Amino acid sequence: MLRSMCRYLMIFALFVSISPLATAAEVNKLDESLVAVESRANNLRSQAIKQAFKDVVLKNTGTETALTHPDVVKQLAKASSLMTQYGYQELDGELFIQVNFDHKRLISLLRQAGLPVWGKQRPLTLMWLVEDIENERSILSDASSSSTREVFNTQSDNRGVPLVFPLMDLDDAMQVGVNDIRGQFTDNVANASLRYQFNYFIMATIAPQGSVFRYQMALYPRERADDASQLTPLINANGEVATVEKAVTAITAAASEYYVSQYAIADSGEKLTTKIAFTDVSHMKQLVEIETYLNQLSAIKTASVARVEGTTVEFNLALFGNEDDLHRLMKLDPRIEVIKSITADDMEYASFEPMAKVEKQIQIYYWKGQ
CATH class of the missing domain: 3.40.50 (Rossmann fold)
Known part of the structure; x- marks a missing residue:
């Protein structure tokens, strides 16, 4: 029992990274699954690849209903076409096959199906x-x-x-x-x-x-x-x-x-946009980290720098969902602190692009970093 427990704890550790200072966790390796098999027979490998595909769909959507969507069922029949690699390994005397899938193509499939996508x-x-x-x-x-x-x-x-x-x-x-x-x-x-x-x-x-x-x-x-x-x-x-x-x-x-x-956020099908700003950004490394972070969020289609003034940076965002979805998701991240909301008129910037006058409130954040 203890050996088996250690095995599963080792597997779990591959997928979840929890900071001792964080209140949230980053789930990694969302594009792979480890499936138990009796042997290396071709028919068992084919079945295991399909099971692994179901596993990664469930991890990336978080809901069982995604597995019954017609687009997912259709892709299941040819799950190996999204596979990037596989390999066998033995853990505690039991044979497993590890299957990796193309993450971008998987997320594209879920987006096209109108399914929710749950980020890391x-x-x-x-x-x-x-x-x-x-x-x-x-x-x-x-x-x-x-x-x-x-x-x-x-x-x-x-x-x-x-x-x-x-x-x-x-x-x-x-x-x-x-x-x-x-x-x-x-x-x-x-x-x-x-x-x-x-x-x-x-x-x-x-x-x-x-x-x-x-x-x-x-x-x-x-x-x-x-x-x-x-x-x-x-x-x-x-x-x-x-x-x-x-x-x-x-x-x-x-x-x-x-x-x-x-x-988890599905594509609304609408062209929704918003702006947010980060304050106290004093190094280019911070700016790169913030832009990388924003572009990997499941709520955001694209993120780009709009304006900069001193240490405050404003971003233009194209969204999959609405602003509430975005701010709720960002509030979860321990690397971010909510500062305040402010109107665009109250902020003076060096503009990277022509900007229309906007009265809408802009949410200000502070980036705590990695």
Whole structure:
């Protein structure tokens, strides 16, 4: 079990990069998948390539419905045409095939199909889970060797949903007990969570009920809204399934679907544009980093420098979605700090292009860097 756990942790580490100072995670290698195979037979390789294609579609859209879209189903039949390379490797005595796909062509397929595209920067979720094993209830910890934790690692990778678990050291144990999570005593769990870096937290339970397993979960933001007296769940989900694995899959999928609704962006088909500015940009390296960052965001079609004045740089942006989509996505990134909004009339620039007079508010950001 420990060797198997280490294997999956190693695989998970390939896909997620979490900064100790960040509240979000960057999910990498969205164009590749690792699929278990029984042998190197041609027919098994063909099946594995198709499964890998499904995996990367799911990672890049975050939603199961993408797999049933006619354009995706059509491409599935010729999945190898988007493949760039594949190779076999053995992990803990088990044979896997690693398949890589052309990321630009994959995203182009999803855009043309009108499907949401989920970028690399994703919310980090703190998971408070009570599991019931042989009538003994416990909170799944970061150091747990439970098979449930292994399944969470696998589903986290499959969905591209970064998860962290509480340490359950003395500090945690003094604040949060099994009944706090089972009873959805949100305040206790929210207070205990503040020591961790995360964007959202989940309170969940999985327990046997006769011949099935019953699960329930609630997803909460890190902080309550300014006009709210307490935290309220963003989503709730519950059900009965045949196995613990299916319960974990359902919990992870519910969180993924919510995040897709917030951070994955489909092409609206409209010619939407906006402007944003970054202040305190004093080096060319910063400007290059910012422009590179903007051009890789799933909300942005193109980004280009419009005007510069001193250390303030304004960008012209063409968008896939609307401005709210863009700002919500940027707010997630720990490298960026929101400063204020200001009208164009209040800003004096050296212009790179003719600009019409604009009264619209421009959002100002500060780039903290890598």
